[in-house]
Amino acid sequence: MIFRQMFDHDSCTYTYLIAQRESGEAILVDPVLSQVPKYLQLLEELELGLIIAIDTHIHADHVTGLGSLRDETLCAVVMGEHTKADCVNYKVREGEQLKAGDISMDVVYTPGHTDDSYSFLVGNRVLTGDTLLIRGTGRTDFQNGNPASQYDSLFNKLLTLPESTLVYPAHDYNGMTVSTIGEEKRHNPRLQVGSEQEYVELMNGLELEDPKLMDIAIPSNLACGLAPDIKD
Numbered sequence: 001m002i003f004r005q006m007f008d009h010d011s012c013t014y015t016y017l018i019a020q021r022e023s024g025e026a027i028l029v030d031p032v033l034s035q036v037p038k039y040l041q042l043l044e045e046l047e048l049g050l051i052i053a054i055d056t057h058i059h060a061d062h063v064t065g066l067g068s069l070r071d072e073t074l075c076a077v078v079m080g081e082h083t084k085a086d087c088v089n090y091k092v093r094e095g096e097q098l099k100a101g102d103i104s105m106d107v108v109y110t111p112g113h114t115d116d117s118y119s120f121l122v123g124n125r126v127l128t129g130d131t132l133l134i135r136g137t138g139r140t141d142f143q144n145g146n147p148a149s150q151y152d153s154l155f156n157k158l159l160t161l162p163e164s165t166l167v168y169p170a171h172d173y174n175g176m177t178v179s180t181i182g183e184e185k186r187h188n189p190r191l192q193v194g195s196e197q198e199y200v201e202l203m204n205g206l207e208l209e210d211p212k213l214m215d216i217a218i219p220s221n222l223a224c225g226l227a228p229d230i231k232d
Contacts, residue, residue, distance in 0.1 A: 001103055002046065003125070005168065005177060006039070008032040011062035011213075012173050015039070016127055019048050020101030027052045027100045028075075029120065029127055030170045031065035033225045039065070040072060050075040052098060056129030056170055057117040058085060058143060058221045061211040067224035077224055080109060080118035087224040092118070110157055112150020113138030119158065125166045126181075132158050133169045134176040137190045140203045142210070143218070147203035151196045159185060 004017040011032060017039070019026035026048040031039060043050055050073040053066050057080075066077045067087060078098065081091040092098065094109040098120070106121040110131040117138070120127045130138030131153050140147045163182030184191060193199045211217070220226075 001123070002026075002048070003122075004042070006035065006042075008035050008062065010034070012171050013059075013062055014168065014170055014172065014177075016168060017042065017048075018100060018103060018105070018122055019046070020103050023101030024048050025051045025100040027054065027098065027105065028065075028069065029054045030056055030059070030129070031069055033063040033065045033068055036065040036068045036072070039069065043073075049073070051100060052076050052078050054078045054098075054120070055083075055085075055221070056119065056127065057114045058083065058218060059170075060143065060214040060217050061171075062213060063217055064221045064225040067226035070224070071226075080107070080116055082109070082111070082116040084116065085222045085224060087222075087226070094118075108157055110150075110153035112140055112147065112153045113143075113145055115144035115146070115149075117153070119153075121161070121165075124162075124164065125168055126158065126161060127168050127170075128158060129170045132167060132184060132188075134167065134172050134174075134179045134184070135188050137188070137203075139206065139208055141206070141208065142214075147200040148196055150203070151199040154191065155196075159191070 002019040006015045016029040053069045076089040079088045081093045092107045096107045098105040108119045110119045113130040165181045167179040
């Protein structure tokens, strides 16, 4: 299996390439519009064909590359069934699998950061979007976010995975690239709570500024990044 982690410095977004070398089929998760030329170059260099592009949720801090990648490669655009984006080709639900060759990605519904947040399990790796970050968790104060739902997604889904499972989030602001479920259980300060109510109070007490691009990114991403006024 080919597994690559790519980084957009402006939004601190991680994009993931998962592919099977034998079949040449590839999946991209959480692509950024400005980075699409780099993704296409890497696909060409590795002799891969992109078959699926995924967003874990509607992002508020960057414009997605989903639509541009579909235009360039004819790949399918995929998001979870709760998304409000009407531009996707296929909406997946929890329990389904996505495939690239014989590589399987299990779909897990993990709302809380937003109501359309999904995670994807690939072998011993889990792509957690903004639900579980390295030593943090995604904010829950817009896009129908809900701290109680996030608590359930964390404690009753993601944190029940084996402790050796590698955690790959959609963002990191401190230079961390990967963690494990066990590390996050022990060292993530937002997970050191004794109850759902304590977690809800912690998240509701955060005073965070809105993402700088939120007013542009959200409407653009509802159109898979292809809004007329958006240029890469």
